[in-house]
Amino acid sequence: MAPATKSSAMTPSSGKAKLEQVTSILATLKTDLEQTNLLPHQRNTLLEELKVHGRAAENADPIFARNGIEILARYGFESSNSATSREALRCLANALLLQPKTRQMFVDLGFGDKAAEKAKSDNTDDEFLISRILFLLTYDSDLDFDSLVRSHQLAESINAAIARHARRYSKSSRHLSYDNPMSMNTMALSETLKLLFNITHHYPDLQPMFTKSIPHIFKILVRHKIPSPPLEQPVNYLINALLNLDLEEGDKTAKSFSHSAVFPKFDAKCNAEHLINILDQAISVYPEAQLDRVAPPVLTLIRRVYEIAPDAVQTYMQWLLLPTDDERTRPLGKSDTLSARLLRLSTSAMLPTLRGNISSMLFELSGKDAAKFVHNVGYGFASGFLLSHNIAMPESAMDAYANGTEGAEKGGVPVNPITGQRLDAEEEEQGPPMTREEKEREAERLFVLFERLKATGVMNVENPVARAVQEGRFEELDDDADE
Incomplete structure (x- = not known):
C-alpha cells in the first residue's frame, strides 16, 4: 500500500471504504514495526489518518481490536521519534475513550508500566496524553496503580508535573495561556489533576504520596484568573484534587500550624478567601439545577478548610459567610449579600x-x-x-x-x-389588632404545635404556652368581658 498523503488524512471516509482504509493502514503499520520500511513522515501521516478515522467507532473495528491496540501502544511507547509517539498516543487515547473494552486489552498487553515510565517526561503534550490514558485506565481495568506509584514513581511524576505548572504562576506575571481552557497547558494540567483525584479516591493509602502538591495546587488556584463560568477547568479540577488530600498535614516542616500550605505565612486567609470568592461567583452565575451539580465540591472544601483553620481565619470566614448585623434591618435572606443568597439556597427544592x-x-x-x-x-x-x-x-x-x-x-x-x-x-402592623378570639386560637395553635414537637422525641423542652399559664401570664376572662 502506498502511504496516504497529507490531504487524504484530513478527509475521513465512511462505511465500507472507511473499514477498508483502517484495515489497510494497520496492516502497513504492523509491517513497519517488523521491518521499518516507512520514512518518519510517512509513518506519521498514516497515524494521523488513523486518528481521524478513530474519532468515531463506526466502521473502525480494527482499531479497537487487540491487534490495533498493540500496534498503537508499541508506536506510542517504543518509538524514538517524539512526533510518531505522540500521534500514536493520540490514537490510543481516543480508542480507550470510545471503547472501554480496550482498556483491559491495553493492561493485558503489559503497557501499564510503560505508561507510568512515560509520565516522567516533562513535555506538556506527553503529560496531557499520558495523564489522559492513565486516567481512563482507572475505569474498567485492573491496572494496579499502587504498583505504578511504588515501583515506577508515578506519584513523583504527577507531583513534578503540578510543580512545573505552578512555577509558571509568578507573582509578577501569570502564564496567560492558562486563561484559555482549551490551551495545551490548561488541558495537560486538568488531565493530571483528574488522574491525581482518581488515584487518591481509589487508593486512599496513597494519599500521603501527593501531599507535596498541596501548596502548588493552592498557588495555581489563587493566582489563576477565575473563569466565567467560575467552575470550569482547571479550577474545578484544582478543587477536586484537594478534596482527597490531608490538608492538615500539608506542611509538616512548618514552624507552626498557621504557616502551613493551606494558611501561608504571608497571608493566612488568602486561600479561604479565594474559595469563598469562587463560591460567591458560582451561585451568582449558574442556574440552580446546574449549581447542585457543580458547586458541592467547592463548598465541601471550604468546610474542610474552616475545620482546620486558625482562630483568626475562622473569624474572617464567619464574617464573609454569616449574616452581619447590618443585614438584620430586613428579614434574613432578603438581601443580595452572599450570606442571604446562601440562606435562600439552603431551602431550595431544586x-x-x-x-x-x-x-x-x-x-x-x-x-x-x-x-x-x-x-x-x-x-x-x-x-x-x-x-x-x-x-x-x-x-x-x-x-x-x-x-x-x-x-x-x-x-x-x-x-x-x-x-x-x-x-x-420591622414594619408596624398595618391591619386591625387581633380580637380576643384570634388571640385564643393563636395560643391554642402554638400549644398544639409544641406538644406535637415534644411528642416526636426530637425536642425535650417545656411548652412555653403551658409555662405561661402556670406562671399566671394568661388570664381567664368572662364571656362578657371587654377586650
Missing part, C-alpha cells in the same frame, strides 16, 4: 445536594452550637436542619420563639427569632 451542604456549613460556622446557629440564621432557616439531624432545639431559642424576642437578654438589640430581623426595624 438543590437536593447543595442545600444540606449549605446548612451544614452554616451550622459549623456557628461552632456546631444550636443556640448560636438559631441566632445567626433565624429559627426559620435553622429549624429544618436541626430537626432533620435530631439536634434538640435550645430552650433559649424556644423561649425566644414564644416571647417573640431574641438577643435582648444578652444586652443586644432584640430581634425576631423567626426572621432574624431587628424588632426596631
Whole structure:
C-alpha cells in the first residue's frame, strides 16, 4: 500500500471504504514495526489518518481490536521519534475513550508500566496524553496503580508535573495561556489533576504520596484568573484534587500550624478567601439545577478548610459567610449579600445536594452550637436542619420563639427569632389588632404545635404556652368581658 498523503488524512471516509482504509493502514503499520520500511513522515501521516478515522467507532473495528491496540501502544511507547509517539498516543487515547473494552486489552498487553515510565517526561503534550490514558485506565481495568506509584514513581511524576505548572504562576506575571481552557497547558494540567483525584479516591493509602502538591495546587488556584463560568477547568479540577488530600498535614516542616500550605505565612486567609470568592461567583452565575451539580465540591472544601483553620481565619470566614448585623434591618435572606443568597439556597427544592451542604456549613460556622446557629440564621432557616439531624432545639431559642424576642437578654438589640430581623426595624402592623378570639386560637395553635414537637422525641423542652399559664401570664376572662 502506498502511504496516504497529507490531504487524504484530513478527509475521513465512511462505511465500507472507511473499514477498508483502517484495515489497510494497520496492516502497513504492523509491517513497519517488523521491518521499518516507512520514512518518519510517512509513518506519521498514516497515524494521523488513523486518528481521524478513530474519532468515531463506526466502521473502525480494527482499531479497537487487540491487534490495533498493540500496534498503537508499541508506536506510542517504543518509538524514538517524539512526533510518531505522540500521534500514536493520540490514537490510543481516543480508542480507550470510545471503547472501554480496550482498556483491559491495553493492561493485558503489559503497557501499564510503560505508561507510568512515560509520565516522567516533562513535555506538556506527553503529560496531557499520558495523564489522559492513565486516567481512563482507572475505569474498567485492573491496572494496579499502587504498583505504578511504588515501583515506577508515578506519584513523583504527577507531583513534578503540578510543580512545573505552578512555577509558571509568578507573582509578577501569570502564564496567560492558562486563561484559555482549551490551551495545551490548561488541558495537560486538568488531565493530571483528574488522574491525581482518581488515584487518591481509589487508593486512599496513597494519599500521603501527593501531599507535596498541596501548596502548588493552592498557588495555581489563587493566582489563576477565575473563569466565567467560575467552575470550569482547571479550577474545578484544582478543587477536586484537594478534596482527597490531608490538608492538615500539608506542611509538616512548618514552624507552626498557621504557616502551613493551606494558611501561608504571608497571608493566612488568602486561600479561604479565594474559595469563598469562587463560591460567591458560582451561585451568582449558574442556574440552580446546574449549581447542585457543580458547586458541592467547592463548598465541601471550604468546610474542610474552616475545620482546620486558625482562630483568626475562622473569624474572617464567619464574617464573609454569616449574616452581619447590618443585614438584620430586613428579614434574613432578603438581601443580595452572599450570606442571604446562601440562606435562600439552603431551602431550595431544586438543590437536593447543595442545600444540606449549605446548612451544614452554616451550622459549623456557628461552632456546631444550636443556640448560636438559631441566632445567626433565624429559627426559620435553622429549624429544618436541626430537626432533620435530631439536634434538640435550645430552650433559649424556644423561649425566644414564644416571647417573640431574641438577643435582648444578652444586652443586644432584640430581634425576631423567626426572621432574624431587628424588632426596631420591622414594619408596624398595618391591619386591625387581633380580637380576643384570634388571640385564643393563636395560643391554642402554638400549644398544639409544641406538644406535637415534644411528642416526636426530637425536642425535650417545656411548652412555653403551658409555662405561661402556670406562671399566671394568661388570664381567664368572662364571656362578657371587654377586650
